[in-house]
Every structure is written in structure tokens, then in C-alpha cells.
Amino acid sequence: MWNRKGRFVFTSSTAVYADPTDADAEVCTEGSPLKAPLEDHPRAAKLLACEEACTACGGSVVRLAGLYHPGRGAHAYFLKQGTMDSNGEALVRG
Numbered sequence: 001m002w003n004r005k006g007r008f009v010f011t012s013s014t015a016v017y018a019d020p021t022d023a024d025a026e027v028c029t030e031g032s033p034l035k036a037p038l039e040d041h042p043r044a045a046k047l048l049a050c051e052e053a054c055t056a057c058g059g060s061v062v063r064l065a066g067l068y069h070p071g072r073g074a075h076a077y078f079l080k081q082g083t084m085d086s087n088g089e090a091l092v093r094g
Contacts, residue, residue, distance in 0.1 A: 008059035012051050016044040016063070028065070
């Protein structure tokens with residue numbers, strides 16, 4: 001649905017990268033190995049497919065680390081709020 005005016009950035013996750021096998025392997029770059037086989041990692045496969053679709057149409061991808069975790073993030077705040085009034089179209093639901 002992007003009309004190609006301005007910039008389009010897809011925020012992805014570093015979860016697409018393989019788990020480090022070395023305790024000292026804290027540096028992650030675009031050249032780091034991806035999760036394999038992807039069929040065993042459906043979340044990583046879905047993110048990679050979205051990244052490919054975005055870059056194919058001229059968008060950019062930024063992989064962020066540590067934002068999507070069960071114990072932290074915007075969802076954690078909203079889950080602690082209990083029942084909230086909503087218009088039903090919200091992206092974050094409790």
C-alpha cells in the first residue's frame with residue numbers, strides 16, 4: 001500500500017539470526033548466519049519473507065534487538081493494565 005513517496009522502513013528483529021554457539025559471540029552483523037533450517041523457525045522465516053518483500057519494492061529494513069521479548073516491550077505494559085477500552089482496531093491487545 002506504499003505509494004513510493006518518501007521512505008519506507010520495515011522494523012524487523014535480530015531473531016532471524018542463528019543462536020550464538022560461542023559465549024563470546026555478542027557481535028551480530030548482516031553477515032552473521034541466519035537461523036537454519038528455516039522450516040524449524042517459522043517466526044524467523046516469516047520475518048525474512050517480509051524483509052525480502054520490503055526490499056524488493058525499494059523499502060529498507062532495520063533489525064532491532066531486544067524489543068520483542070515476552071517480558072518487556074509495549075505489550076508488557078498493556079497486559080498489566082487489565083481490561084482497556086478499545087475501538088477493536090488496535091494493534092496491541094491484552
